[in-house]
Every structure is written in structure tokens, then in C-alpha cells.
Amino acid sequence: MLELPEEPDQAEAPLTCVRCQGVLPAPGREAYTCARVHLILARGFCACRPAR
8 A cells, every 4th residue: 555644734634535545636726745646646536426
């Protein structure tokens, strides 16, 4: 399993869905960090929630 360091500003918000382990959509452009992009490439986006 790929483990990436959490960024201090993002520590409170979960990055992945507890059901499918996909990456949750970010609240804004600045939230797409290198760590988040690596998780998206490794796990894909969450498929549980409908797109807005």
C-alpha cells in the first residue's frame, strides 16, 4: 500500500472514501497537492458519491 505524508493543512479532512478507498473530490484547486494526485493515480476517484 502506498503511504504518502499528509500535508499539515489537509490533516483534518479525509482524502479517501471509507467504502471504496477512492480519493474524494477536493474542495478547491489548491487542495490538489502532489500527495493527492499520487493517490488519485493509484486508487482513482471515489465511485460512491454522485458527481456534482
